[in-house]
Amino acid sequence: MNIGEAARLSGISAKMIRHYEGVQLLSPAQRTDSGYRQYTENDVRALQFIRRARDLGFSIDEIRDLLSLWQDRNRPSREVKALAAVHLETLDKRLKELHSMKSALEHLVHGCQGNDRPDCPILETLAGSGDEATSEANAASLKRHRRGHQITG
Amino acid sequence: MNIGEAARLSGISAKMIRHYEGVQLLSPAQRTDSGYRQYTENDVRALQFIRRARDLGFSIDEIRDLLSLWQDRNRPSREVKALAAVHLETLDKRLKELHSMKSALEHLVHGCQGNDRPDCPILETLAGSGDEATSEANAASLKRHRRGHQITG
């Protein structure tokens, strides 16, 4: 089948399938004489595997590892579990960061009257009148800076 | 003061201060004859405002709006609150997505023996033996695809 059908069946866009091939997450697909990529049902299964792993938030690199464990019939499940556990901790960290942002902001929003007048604890806090934001959000900030970068989209 | 000191005082790297100027989040800094950027205490206050807003997860665009509300002495706090409330919902969505990923993965990890043998419910689920991942993570996936992109780092 062509890439379009593989995309439909796997839930991964054709763009991304090509990209995954480019970053060697997938081995290069077979080609027709005219250069069209050809996929088998097995290929589609691998693509679905990738999609499900991405749905769980695994990075491309992690998925590479998961795929090779999957292919290895003699893997010890210990290794899979370890990989997943590491990712779980990553998710947990992000979750905590987001949570502290959320509660800090929730607190601010709650304290703001939201009327015609200009006085607003949200702006006041951002402007630093008083103690540096909230201790919770600051902790998240530190983590963020240590990690390099951050949540998008 | 030079950009380095402004960076130290504000907690924003010199790199990012230049970047923020580039994307017009900040008005261009004064320059010395030799071209060095010069910052006042007021500039530093704006930088700190930005840092705190980023700590709460606001995007650059949102911060642009927050800054102009901050500068506007006649703003109705209603507008600030509305902006913050929108961001709060964004945080909440992300939080829910992460949470569903986490619980799905937690479930899988919990079900994996983590021993020398190859059988592993984590891989089995990713491979699609049974029902499509978990309904929770699927919901997250759908949202993600709708949104465009996703959590990094």
Next chain:
DNA sequence: CTGGACCTTCCCACCGTTGGAAGGTCAAGC
């Protein structure tokens, strides 16, 4: 006048995904 700390601009990388341009291929209908 030398050295080192600082500054400047510029371009490149990361991550995952999307968009578009410019062109080739394939199958159906006339």
Next chain:
DNA sequence: GCTTGACCTTCCAACGGTGGGAAGGTCCAG
């Protein structure tokens, strides 16, 4: 046959936010 439209190809650029580094200029203390 030829046209049309859906599909495919490659390549390049963008998003968000941040960091890294090169190549060069400046400033001050010793």
